Amino acid sequence: MNKLSNRIEAIQESATLAMAAKAREFKSRGIDVISLSLGEPDFKTPTHICEAAKKAIDDGKYFAYPPVAGYQDLREALAAKYQKENGVPYKAENIVVSNGAKQSIANAMLALLNPDDEVIVFSPFWVSYDALVRLAEATPVLVNGGLENDFKVTAQQLEKAITKKTRIVIFSSPCNPTGSVFSKAELQAIAHEILKHESILVIADEIYEHIIFTGERVSIASFPGMFERTITVNGFAKGFAMTGWRVGYVAAPKWIADGCNKIQGQLTSANCSIAQRAALAAITGAIEPTNKMVDEYRKRRQIVYDLLKEIPGVKANFPQGAF
Numbered sequence: 009m010n011k012l013s014n015r016i017e018a019i020q021e022s023a024t025l026a027m028a029a030k031a032r033e034f035k036s037r038g039i040d041v042i043s044l045s046l047g048e049p050d051f052k053t054p055t056h057i058c059e060a061a062k063k064a065i066d067d068g069k070y071f072a073y074p075p076v077a078g079y080q081d082l083r084e085a086l087a088a089k090y091q092k093e094n095g096v097p098y099k100a101e102n103i104v105v106s107n108g109a110k111q112s113i114a115n116a117m118l119a120l121l122n123p124d125d126e127v128i129v130f131s132p133f134w135v136s137y138d139a140l141v142r143l144a145e146a147t148p149v150l151v152n153g154g155l156e157n158d159f160k161v162t163a164q165q166l167e168k169a170i171t172k173k174t175r176i177v178i179f180s181s182p183c184n185p186t187g188s189v190f191s192k193a194e195l196q197a198i199a200h201e202i203l204k205h206e207s208i209l210v211i212a213d214e215i216y217e218h219i220i221f222t223g224e225r226v227s228i229a230s231f232p233g234m235f236e237r238t239i240t241v242n243g244f245a246k247g248f249a250m251t252g253w254r255v256g257y258v259a260a261p262k263w264i265a266d267g268c269n270k271i272q273g274q275l276t277s278a279n280c281s282i283a284q285r286a287a288l289a290a291i292t293g294a295i296e297p298t299n300k301m302v303d304e305y306r307k308r309r310q311i312v313y314d315l316l317k318e319i320p321g322v323k324a325n326f327p328q329g330a331f
């Protein structure tokens with residue numbers, strides 16, 4: 009009987025990957041396509057990162073299975089970055105490096121959710137969030153931010169959506185797809201709401217943190233009481249033009265990191281050794297290549313925004329970050 013599991017029947021194919029496949033197919037037929045599907049830089053991975061990967065291969069030391077949660081020096085570097093730049097006192101024990109931020113989110117959901125749980129998803133949202141919730145056999149509850157508030161869900165809206173079944177609240181800031189960025193005050197209000205409920209956790213997806221045009225970059229985990237409640241997700245795909253290298257990570261209280269580690273140990277064993285050496289070079293190396301890319305994205309934002317505004321009947325927000 010050709011019957012897939014109920015778990016798989018409950019989810020759709022990744023919409024962005026399907027669109028990207030279509031664009032590739034058209035291109036292979038010689039059609040001129042501008043693909044706006046995947047969040048994918050059109051820049052190449054900076055040279056110093058590629059060199060680190062080549063060196064790791066030549067060294068001949070990185071051929072074996074890495075530790076499940078990632079190499080210790082990479083986890084230490086990621087923890088140090090969060091301490092210094094984001095004001096969150098993560099240590100290496102809080103970090104689990106995975107095959108992209110997508111796997112990091114999947115690990116966290118599989119580690120934390122039970123079938124009766126609800127996950128509040130701030131909408132518009134990155135298309136994989138609700139699918140990953142369903143894969144964990146929980147229920148996504150979408151809460152819509154309107155154009156009038158720059159597509160951002162307010163603390164009052166969150167308050168109304170919370171039920172006894174709510175286990176996780178998930179959002180990205182800077183947001184894919186809207187480009188909105190939560191201000192410190194807005195995040196504080198959301199944190200305040202979450203802290204009223206003992207069992208609610210937050211997945212804060214910060215993968216676009218480097219692609220920000222406002223200057224204000226705030227991690228919800230940095231607020232009093234929120235370290236214990238937050239699973240911070242980040243990765244190298246966007247800010248370092250490394251989508252194909254597949255390196256992401258969670259930073260979370262140790263008991264949650266341990267849960268992610270356990271799942272990852274069964275699913276993928278670890279993240280690719282060479283990709284991790286490249287990621288270490290990215291996180292400890294020069295940030296100028298990233299800043300150059302951001303300058304270019306800033307110019308493109310203006311061009312696209314101005315063009316959109318010219319279309320009769322179209323309203324647009326002015327994105328503060330992301331692609």
Ligand SMILES: Cc1ncc(COP(=O)(O)O)c(C=O)c1O
Pocket residue numbers: 046047107108109110111134180183184213215243244245251254255256
């Ligand atoms: C908001 C958001 N989170 C996570 C991801 C996945 O990142 P990765 O390529 O590291 O799996 C994406 C990719 O488009 C994204 O837009």
